[in-house]
Protein backbone atom coordinates (compact mmCIF):
# COMPACT_ATOMS: atom_id res chain seq x y z
CA UNK A 1 0.00 0.00 0.00
CA UNK A 2 1.51 3.37 -0.96
CA UNK A 3 1.47 6.45 1.32
CA UNK A 4 -1.56 8.00 -0.38
CA UNK A 5 -3.56 4.76 -0.03
CA UNK A 6 -2.67 4.59 3.66
CA UNK A 7 -3.80 8.18 4.18
CA UNK A 8 -6.95 7.52 2.17
CA UNK A 9 -7.75 4.58 4.44
CA UNK A 10 -7.09 6.64 7.58
CA UNK A 11 -8.76 9.80 6.39
CA UNK A 12 -12.32 8.68 6.92
CA UNK A 13 -11.97 7.08 10.34
CA UNK A 14 -13.15 9.95 12.53
CA UNK A 15 -16.49 10.11 10.75
CA UNK A 16 -17.00 6.36 10.46
CA UNK A 17 -20.13 4.88 11.92
CA UNK A 18 -18.32 3.05 14.72
CA UNK A 19 -16.56 6.24 15.88
CA UNK A 20 -17.97 7.78 19.04
CA UNK A 21 -17.78 11.22 17.44
CA UNK A 22 -20.15 9.98 14.77
CA UNK A 23 -22.36 8.23 17.33
CA UNK A 24 -22.75 11.30 19.49
CA UNK A 25 -23.77 13.49 16.58
CA UNK A 26 -27.50 12.46 16.52
CA UNK A 27 -27.64 13.24 20.26
CA UNK A 28 -26.27 16.69 19.59
CA UNK A 29 -28.66 17.66 16.84
CA UNK A 30 -31.62 19.48 18.44
CA UNK A 31 -30.17 22.91 19.21
CA UNK A 32 -28.15 24.01 16.23
CA UNK A 33 -26.52 26.99 17.99
CA UNK A 34 -25.40 25.06 21.06
CA UNK A 35 -25.72 21.28 20.71
CA UNK A 36 -24.37 20.77 24.25
CA UNK A 37 -27.58 22.25 25.69
CA UNK A 38 -29.35 19.04 24.63
CA UNK A 39 -27.00 16.98 26.75
CA UNK A 40 -27.58 19.32 29.70
CA UNK A 41 -31.36 18.91 29.26
CA UNK A 42 -30.93 15.12 29.16
CA UNK A 43 -29.01 15.33 32.44
CA UNK A 44 -31.75 17.43 34.05
CA UNK A 45 -34.29 14.87 32.96
CA UNK A 46 -32.52 11.55 33.47
CA UNK A 47 -29.94 12.26 36.20
CA UNK A 48 -26.15 12.22 36.45
CA UNK A 49 -25.50 8.80 34.79
CA UNK A 50 -27.29 8.16 31.49
CA UNK A 51 -26.68 4.92 29.63
CA UNK A 52 -27.60 5.20 25.94
CA UNK A 53 -27.72 2.09 23.75
CA UNK A 54 -26.26 2.74 20.33
CA UNK A 55 -26.27 -0.30 18.10
CA UNK A 56 -23.67 -2.77 19.29
CA UNK A 57 -22.33 -0.66 22.12
CA UNK A 58 -23.35 1.59 24.98
CA UNK A 59 -22.42 5.18 25.68
CA UNK A 60 -22.67 6.23 29.34
CA UNK A 61 -22.95 9.99 29.88
CA UNK A 62 -21.73 11.25 33.26
CA UNK A 63 -22.17 14.76 34.66
CA UNK A 64 -21.43 14.74 38.43
CA UNK A 65 -18.03 15.92 39.75
CA UNK A 66 -17.84 13.09 42.31
CA UNK A 67 -18.30 10.59 39.48
CA UNK A 68 -15.61 12.31 37.38
CA UNK A 69 -13.30 11.62 40.33
CA UNK A 70 -14.40 7.97 40.41
CA UNK A 71 -13.45 7.43 36.75
CA UNK A 72 -10.40 9.70 36.45
CA UNK A 73 -8.79 9.23 39.85
CA UNK A 74 -10.13 6.46 42.09
CA UNK A 75 -10.51 3.82 39.36
CA UNK A 76 -8.30 5.42 36.72
CA UNK A 77 -6.67 2.08 35.82
CA UNK A 78 -10.03 0.49 35.00
CA UNK A 79 -10.89 3.06 32.32
CA UNK A 80 -8.70 3.30 29.24
CA UNK A 81 -8.30 6.07 26.70
CA UNK A 82 -10.42 6.22 23.55
CA UNK A 83 -8.65 7.29 20.40
CA UNK A 84 -10.38 5.61 17.46
CA UNK A 85 -10.35 7.91 14.48
CA UNK A 86 -7.80 10.23 16.02
CA UNK A 87 -4.84 7.95 15.38
CA UNK A 88 -3.99 9.71 12.11
CA UNK A 89 -3.60 12.95 14.09
CA UNK A 90 -1.67 11.52 17.04
CA UNK A 91 -0.08 8.30 15.74
CA UNK A 92 1.15 6.29 18.74
CA UNK A 93 1.88 9.39 20.88
CA UNK A 94 1.68 9.00 24.66
CA UNK A 95 -1.77 10.62 24.80
CA UNK A 96 -3.16 7.47 23.12
CA UNK A 97 -1.53 4.87 25.43
CA UNK A 98 -2.35 3.38 28.82
CA UNK A 99 -0.56 1.64 31.68
CA UNK A 100 3.16 1.00 31.88
CA UNK A 101 3.89 2.06 28.28
CA UNK A 102 2.17 5.42 28.78
CA UNK A 103 4.19 6.00 31.95
CA UNK A 104 7.49 5.12 30.24
CA UNK A 105 6.80 7.68 27.53
CA UNK A 106 5.38 10.47 29.70
CA UNK A 107 7.83 10.46 32.60
CA UNK A 108 11.02 11.49 30.74
CA UNK A 109 9.14 14.41 29.08
CA UNK A 110 7.62 15.72 32.29
CA UNK A 111 10.55 18.05 33.25
CA UNK A 112 9.91 20.22 30.14
CA UNK A 113 6.50 21.11 31.66
CA UNK A 114 7.63 21.88 35.20
CA UNK A 115 6.80 25.48 36.19
CA UNK A 116 10.53 26.10 36.81
CA UNK A 117 11.04 25.83 33.03
CA UNK A 118 8.46 28.50 32.15
CA UNK A 119 10.80 31.44 32.84
CA UNK A 120 13.11 30.15 30.08
CA UNK A 121 10.18 29.89 27.65
CA UNK A 122 8.77 33.38 28.18
CA UNK A 123 11.15 35.23 25.77
CA UNK A 124 10.14 32.74 23.05
CA UNK A 125 6.44 33.15 23.76
CA UNK A 126 6.97 36.90 23.53
CA UNK A 127 8.86 36.56 20.22
CA UNK A 128 5.89 34.65 18.76
CA UNK A 129 3.42 37.23 20.14
CA UNK A 130 5.43 40.02 18.48
CA UNK A 131 5.25 38.25 15.12
CA UNK A 132 1.48 38.05 15.58
CA UNK A 133 1.37 41.77 16.43
CA UNK A 134 3.06 42.59 13.11
CA UNK A 135 0.29 40.67 11.30
CA UNK A 136 -2.44 42.36 13.34
CA UNK A 137 -0.87 45.74 12.59
CA UNK A 138 -1.46 44.99 8.90
CA UNK A 139 -5.08 43.91 9.56
CA UNK A 140 -5.63 47.13 11.50
CA UNK A 141 -4.37 49.15 8.51
CA UNK A 142 -6.61 47.48 5.96
CA UNK A 143 -9.66 47.15 8.24
CA UNK A 144 -10.42 43.74 6.72
CA UNK A 145 -12.21 41.06 8.72
CA UNK A 146 -10.53 37.76 9.52
CA UNK A 147 -11.15 34.50 11.39
CA UNK A 148 -9.62 34.46 14.89
CA UNK A 149 -9.11 30.74 15.67
CA UNK A 150 -6.80 30.42 12.69
CA UNK A 151 -4.90 33.46 14.01
CA UNK A 152 -4.56 32.13 17.54
CA UNK A 153 -3.67 28.66 16.23
CA UNK A 154 -0.75 30.00 14.20
CA UNK A 155 0.37 31.91 17.32
CA UNK A 156 0.11 28.80 19.55
CA UNK A 157 2.00 26.69 17.00
CA UNK A 158 4.74 29.33 16.76
CA UNK A 159 5.04 29.42 20.58
CA UNK A 160 5.44 25.62 20.77
CA UNK A 161 7.98 25.54 17.94
CA UNK A 162 10.08 28.35 19.40
CA UNK A 163 9.87 27.52 23.13
CA UNK A 164 9.76 23.70 23.14
CA UNK A 165 11.55 22.78 19.91
CA UNK A 166 13.99 25.70 19.41
CA UNK A 167 12.73 26.17 15.86
CA UNK A 168 11.08 28.88 13.83
CA UNK A 169 7.95 27.26 12.35
CA UNK A 170 9.34 25.24 9.41
CA UNK A 171 5.90 24.89 7.77
CA UNK A 172 3.09 27.11 6.59
CA UNK A 173 0.81 27.16 9.67
CA UNK A 174 -2.23 28.43 7.76
CA UNK A 175 -2.09 25.48 5.36
CA UNK A 176 -1.55 22.92 8.17
CA UNK A 177 -4.38 24.44 10.22
CA UNK A 178 -6.87 24.27 7.35
CA UNK A 179 -5.91 20.70 6.51
CA UNK A 180 -6.20 19.30 10.03
CA UNK A 181 -9.45 21.17 10.65
CA UNK A 182 -10.83 19.56 7.51
CA UNK A 183 -10.05 16.17 9.03
CA UNK A 184 -11.36 16.85 12.55
CA UNK A 185 -14.68 18.29 11.39
CA UNK A 186 -16.68 15.10 11.87
CA UNK A 187 -19.86 16.59 10.49
CA UNK A 188 -18.06 17.21 7.24
CA UNK A 189 -17.01 13.56 7.01
CA UNK A 190 -20.52 12.39 7.68
CA UNK A 191 -21.78 14.77 5.03
CA UNK A 192 -19.29 13.44 2.53
CA UNK A 193 -20.50 9.90 3.05
CA UNK A 194 -24.18 10.77 2.95
CA UNK A 195 -23.80 12.87 -0.18
CA UNK A 196 -21.79 10.14 -1.81
CA UNK A 197 -24.50 7.56 -1.02
CA UNK A 198 -27.19 9.76 -2.53
CA UNK A 199 -25.04 10.46 -5.59
CA UNK A 200 -24.84 14.21 -4.82
CA UNK A 201 -21.87 16.42 -5.51
CA UNK A 202 -19.63 17.17 -2.56
CA UNK A 203 -16.88 19.70 -2.14
CA UNK A 204 -14.34 17.92 0.07
CA UNK A 205 -13.46 14.58 -1.45
CA UNK A 206 -11.96 11.60 0.34
CA UNK A 207 -8.78 12.27 -1.59
CA UNK A 208 -8.74 15.82 -0.13
CA UNK A 209 -9.05 14.42 3.38
CA UNK A 210 -6.22 11.98 2.60
CA UNK A 211 -4.10 14.85 1.27
CA UNK A 212 -4.74 16.64 4.56
CA UNK A 213 -3.35 13.69 6.48
CA UNK A 214 -0.35 13.48 4.18
CA UNK A 215 0.42 17.17 4.79
CA UNK A 216 0.11 16.60 8.54
CA UNK A 217 2.51 13.64 8.38
CA UNK A 218 5.14 15.86 6.73
CA UNK A 219 5.23 18.34 9.65
CA UNK A 220 7.33 16.46 12.28
CA UNK A 221 10.13 15.55 9.84
CA UNK A 222 10.25 19.24 8.83
CA UNK A 223 10.58 20.23 12.51
CA UNK A 224 13.38 17.73 13.10
CA UNK A 225 15.26 18.76 9.94
CA UNK A 226 14.97 22.53 10.52
CA UNK A 227 17.93 24.52 11.86
CA UNK A 228 17.84 25.21 15.60
CA UNK A 229 16.88 28.81 16.30
CA UNK A 230 19.16 29.44 19.28
CA UNK A 231 21.11 26.19 19.79
CA UNK A 232 19.56 25.82 23.26
CA UNK A 233 20.67 22.87 25.40
CA UNK A 234 17.44 22.28 27.32
CA UNK A 235 14.45 21.82 25.04
CA UNK A 236 11.62 19.31 24.83
CA UNK A 237 12.84 18.27 21.37
CA UNK A 238 16.26 17.41 22.82
CA UNK A 239 14.59 15.43 25.63
CA UNK A 240 12.58 13.49 23.04
CA UNK A 241 15.71 12.82 20.97
CA UNK A 242 17.61 11.62 24.04
CA UNK A 243 14.77 9.16 24.76
CA UNK A 244 15.25 7.68 21.27
CA UNK A 245 18.95 7.22 22.05
CA UNK A 246 18.25 5.65 25.47
CA UNK A 247 18.50 1.82 25.29
CA UNK A 248 16.54 1.47 28.55
CA UNK A 249 13.37 2.62 26.76
CA UNK A 250 13.40 0.64 23.49
CA UNK A 251 9.70 1.49 22.94
CA UNK A 252 10.69 5.14 22.44
CA UNK A 253 11.83 4.73 18.84
CA UNK A 254 12.11 7.27 16.00
CA UNK A 255 8.42 6.88 15.12
CA UNK A 256 7.54 7.60 18.76
CA UNK A 257 9.56 10.83 18.53
CA UNK A 258 7.70 11.82 15.35
CA UNK A 259 4.34 11.11 16.95
CA UNK A 260 5.20 13.03 20.14
CA UNK A 261 5.92 16.08 17.96
CA UNK A 262 2.55 15.62 16.22
CA UNK A 263 0.84 15.42 19.59
CA UNK A 264 2.36 18.66 20.86
CA UNK A 265 1.57 20.44 17.62
CA UNK A 266 -2.09 19.52 17.89
CA UNK A 267 -3.06 18.79 21.55
CA UNK A 268 -0.86 21.70 22.62
CA UNK A 269 -2.07 24.19 20.03
CA UNK A 270 -5.74 23.71 19.14
CA UNK A 271 -6.87 23.87 22.78
CA UNK A 272 -4.65 26.85 23.62
CA UNK A 273 -5.78 28.64 20.47
CA UNK A 274 -9.48 28.04 21.12
CA UNK A 275 -9.11 29.41 24.66
CA UNK A 276 -7.42 32.61 23.48
CA UNK A 277 -9.91 33.12 20.65
CA UNK A 278 -12.91 32.63 22.99
CA UNK A 279 -11.28 35.00 25.52
CA UNK A 280 -10.98 37.68 22.83
CA UNK A 281 -14.62 37.10 21.87
CA UNK A 282 -15.75 37.46 25.50
CA UNK A 283 -13.63 40.58 26.05
CA UNK A 284 -14.95 42.20 22.88
CA UNK A 285 -18.46 41.69 24.29
CA UNK A 286 -17.42 42.88 27.78
CA UNK A 287 -15.44 46.09 27.21
CA UNK A 288 -15.24 46.81 30.97
CA UNK A 289 -13.33 43.53 31.45
CA UNK A 290 -11.07 44.38 28.48
CA UNK A 291 -10.32 47.74 30.15
CA UNK A 292 -9.25 45.92 33.31
CA UNK A 293 -6.90 43.67 31.31
CA UNK A 294 -5.32 46.74 29.69
CA UNK A 295 -5.02 48.59 33.02
CA UNK A 296 -3.35 45.53 34.58
CA UNK A 297 -0.97 45.21 31.64
CA UNK A 298 0.04 48.87 31.99
CA UNK A 299 0.43 48.63 35.77
CA UNK A 300 2.38 45.36 35.82
CA UNK A 301 4.37 45.48 32.58
CA UNK A 302 4.41 49.09 31.51
CA UNK A 303 6.56 49.05 28.37
CA UNK A 304 8.76 46.21 29.61
CA UNK A 305 8.83 42.68 28.33
CA UNK A 306 7.25 40.19 30.74
CA UNK A 307 9.11 37.93 33.15
CA UNK A 308 7.95 34.90 35.16
CA UNK A 309 7.23 37.19 38.16
CA UNK A 310 4.98 39.35 35.97
CA UNK A 311 2.90 36.31 35.07
CA UNK A 312 2.09 35.81 38.76
CA UNK A 313 1.13 39.48 39.08
CA UNK A 314 -1.31 39.41 36.10
CA UNK A 315 -4.07 38.05 38.35
CA UNK A 316 -7.10 39.52 36.57
CA UNK A 317 -5.85 38.52 33.11
CA UNK A 318 -5.24 34.99 34.36
CA UNK A 319 -8.76 34.94 35.81
CA UNK A 320 -10.11 35.91 32.36
CA UNK A 321 -8.41 32.83 30.91
CA UNK A 322 -9.78 30.58 33.69
CA UNK A 323 -13.29 31.94 33.27
CA UNK A 324 -13.07 31.49 29.49
CA UNK A 325 -12.16 27.82 29.94
CA UNK A 326 -15.13 27.42 32.30
CA UNK A 327 -17.61 28.80 29.78
CA UNK A 328 -15.93 27.37 26.66
CA UNK A 329 -13.88 24.32 27.71
CA UNK A 330 -11.94 23.34 24.55
CA UNK A 331 -12.29 19.68 25.57
CA UNK A 332 -16.01 19.60 26.40
CA UNK A 333 -16.05 15.89 27.25
CA UNK A 334 -13.45 13.29 28.18
CA UNK A 335 -13.90 9.82 26.74
CA UNK A 336 -12.87 6.48 28.22
CA UNK A 337 -13.57 2.79 27.57
CA UNK A 338 -14.49 0.61 30.57
CA UNK A 339 -11.84 -2.10 30.89
CA UNK A 340 -13.49 -3.77 33.92
CA UNK A 341 -17.12 -4.14 35.03
CA UNK A 342 -18.09 -1.39 37.47
CA UNK A 343 -21.03 0.42 39.00
CA UNK A 344 -21.18 4.18 38.59
CA UNK A 345 -23.81 6.06 40.59
CA UNK A 346 -26.04 2.96 40.72
CA UNK A 347 -25.69 2.11 37.01
CA UNK A 348 -23.88 -1.12 36.03
CA UNK A 349 -21.06 -0.51 33.61
CA UNK A 350 -20.01 -3.27 31.22
CA UNK A 351 -16.58 -3.88 29.74
CA UNK A 352 -16.39 -1.94 26.48
CA UNK A 353 -18.89 0.77 27.45
CA UNK A 354 -17.88 4.20 26.15
CA UNK A 355 -17.86 6.62 29.06
CA UNK A 356 -18.36 10.33 28.29
CA UNK A 357 -17.41 12.61 31.22
CA UNK A 358 -19.35 15.73 30.39
CA UNK A 359 -17.21 18.47 31.97
CA UNK A 360 -19.06 21.25 30.13
CA UNK A 361 -22.25 20.41 31.99
CA UNK A 362 -20.64 20.62 35.48
CA UNK A 363 -18.99 23.91 34.52
CA UNK A 364 -22.39 25.38 33.58
CA UNK A 365 -24.33 23.92 36.50
CA UNK A 366 -25.95 26.39 38.98
CA UNK A 367 -25.41 23.79 41.69
CA UNK A 368 -21.70 24.55 41.53
CA UNK A 369 -21.52 28.10 40.13
CA UNK A 370 -23.37 31.32 40.92
CA UNK A 371 -24.89 32.66 37.69
CA UNK A 372 -23.13 29.99 35.62
CA UNK A 373 -23.85 31.63 32.26
CA UNK A 374 -22.35 34.99 33.30
CA UNK A 375 -18.78 35.92 32.30
CA UNK A 376 -17.34 36.92 35.67
CA UNK A 377 -13.54 36.64 35.87
CA UNK A 378 -13.76 38.07 39.42
CA UNK A 379 -15.15 34.77 40.65
CA UNK A 380 -11.61 33.39 40.38
CA UNK A 381 -10.20 36.18 42.55
CA UNK A 382 -12.86 36.47 45.22
CA UNK A 383 -11.89 34.10 48.01
CA UNK A 384 -15.18 34.69 49.85
CA UNK A 385 -17.27 33.57 46.86
CA UNK A 386 -19.18 30.30 46.92
CA UNK A 387 -16.61 27.56 47.31
CA UNK A 388 -15.99 25.52 44.23
CA UNK A 389 -16.85 21.85 44.43
CA UNK A 390 -13.84 19.68 43.59
CA UNK A 391 -13.85 18.33 40.04
CA UNK A 392 -16.60 20.76 38.99
CA UNK A 393 -13.93 22.49 36.83
CA UNK A 394 -11.92 20.07 34.70
CA UNK A 395 -10.73 21.87 31.54
CA UNK A 396 -7.42 19.97 31.78
CA UNK A 397 -8.96 16.67 32.90
CA UNK A 398 -8.02 15.20 36.28
CA UNK A 399 -5.90 12.49 37.86
CA UNK A 400 -2.75 11.05 36.35
CA UNK A 401 -3.91 11.53 32.75
CA UNK A 402 -4.52 15.23 33.17
CA UNK A 403 -2.98 17.64 30.69
CA UNK A 404 0.82 17.80 30.74
CA UNK A 405 0.81 21.34 29.33
CA UNK A 406 -2.13 22.92 31.20
CA UNK A 407 -0.08 25.21 33.45
CA UNK A 408 2.13 26.24 30.53
CA UNK A 409 -0.87 27.07 28.34
CA UNK A 410 -2.08 29.50 31.00
CA UNK A 411 1.26 31.32 30.89
CA UNK A 412 1.09 31.46 27.07
CA UNK A 413 -2.47 32.79 26.99
CA UNK A 414 -2.16 35.22 29.92
CA UNK A 415 0.92 36.86 28.38
CA UNK A 416 -0.63 36.88 24.90
CA UNK A 417 -3.81 38.56 26.15
CA UNK A 418 -1.89 41.10 28.20
CA UNK A 419 0.50 42.09 25.40
CA UNK A 420 -2.00 41.99 22.52
CA UNK A 421 -4.64 44.09 24.29
CA UNK A 422 -2.05 46.69 25.28
CA UNK A 423 -1.73 47.54 21.60
CA UNK A 424 -4.95 46.37 19.89
CA UNK A 425 -8.71 46.41 20.27
CA UNK A 426 -9.93 43.25 18.55
CA UNK A 427 -13.57 43.81 17.59
CA UNK A 428 -15.76 40.72 17.23
CA UNK A 429 -18.13 41.21 14.30
CA UNK A 430 -20.05 37.89 14.22
CA UNK A 431 -23.37 36.83 15.80
CA UNK A 432 -23.80 36.93 19.61
CA UNK A 433 -23.89 34.37 21.12
CA UNK A 434 -21.51 32.72 18.68
CA UNK A 435 -22.95 29.36 17.59
CA UNK A 436 -20.86 26.38 18.64
CA UNK A 437 -19.95 23.00 17.24
CA UNK A 438 -19.18 20.12 19.55
CA UNK A 439 -17.05 17.51 17.87
CA UNK A 440 -13.70 16.46 19.29
CA UNK A 441 -13.29 19.99 20.65
CA UNK A 442 -15.75 22.80 21.31
CA UNK A 443 -15.31 25.14 18.35
CA UNK A 444 -17.13 28.22 17.05
CA UNK A 445 -19.33 27.18 14.15
CA UNK A 446 -17.99 28.94 11.07
CA UNK A 447 -15.20 30.50 13.19
CA UNK A 448 -15.03 33.83 15.05
CA UNK A 449 -14.84 36.84 12.73
CA UNK A 450 -12.98 39.94 13.93
CA UNK A 451 -11.82 43.37 12.78
CA UNK A 452 -8.65 44.83 14.29
CA UNK A 453 -8.02 48.34 15.65
CA UNK A 454 -4.74 49.80 16.90
CA UNK A 455 -5.42 51.45 20.25
CA UNK A 456 -3.31 54.58 19.73
CA UNK A 457 -5.07 55.17 16.40
CA UNK A 458 -8.62 54.69 17.60
CA UNK A 459 -8.45 56.15 21.12
Ligand code: HEM
Nearest residue numbers: 095267268271272275330331334395396397403404405409
Ligand atom coordinates in the same frame (compact mmCIF):
# COMPACT_ATOMS: atom_id res chain seq x y z
C1 HEM B 1 -6.02 25.57 27.04
C2 HEM B 1 -5.13 24.66 26.73
C3 HEM B 1 -5.29 23.19 26.93
C4 HEM B 1 -6.40 22.44 27.27
C5 HEM B 1 -7.80 22.94 27.56
C6 HEM B 1 -5.98 21.06 27.31
C7 HEM B 1 -6.81 20.01 27.66
C8 HEM B 1 -6.38 18.72 27.88
C9 HEM B 1 -7.17 17.67 28.45
C10 HEM B 1 -8.62 17.80 28.90
C11 HEM B 1 -6.40 16.55 28.52
C12 HEM B 1 -6.79 15.20 29.11
C13 HEM B 1 -7.57 14.37 28.13
C14 HEM B 1 -8.13 13.11 28.78
O1 HEM B 1 -8.07 12.91 30.00
O2 HEM B 1 -8.68 12.30 28.03
C15 HEM B 1 -5.11 16.89 27.94
C16 HEM B 1 -4.07 16.01 27.80
C17 HEM B 1 -2.88 16.34 27.21
N1 HEM B 1 -2.47 17.60 26.81
FE1 HEM B 1 -3.53 19.30 27.01
N2 HEM B 1 -4.66 20.98 26.98
C18 HEM B 1 -4.19 22.25 26.76
C19 HEM B 1 -2.89 22.62 26.43
C20 HEM B 1 -1.87 21.75 26.22
C21 HEM B 1 -0.50 22.11 25.92
C22 HEM B 1 0.02 23.55 25.82
C23 HEM B 1 0.19 20.96 25.73
C24 HEM B 1 1.63 20.75 25.38
C25 HEM B 1 2.40 21.59 24.71
C26 HEM B 1 -0.74 19.85 25.92
C27 HEM B 1 -0.43 18.52 25.79
C28 HEM B 1 -1.22 17.50 26.27
C29 HEM B 1 -0.78 16.12 26.31
C30 HEM B 1 0.54 15.56 25.80
C31 HEM B 1 -1.82 15.40 26.91
C32 HEM B 1 -1.85 13.89 27.19
C33 HEM B 1 -1.33 13.63 28.56
C34 HEM B 1 -1.32 12.14 28.87
O3 HEM B 1 -1.96 11.37 28.18
O4 HEM B 1 -0.65 11.79 29.83
N3 HEM B 1 -1.97 20.38 26.23
N4 HEM B 1 -5.11 18.21 27.59
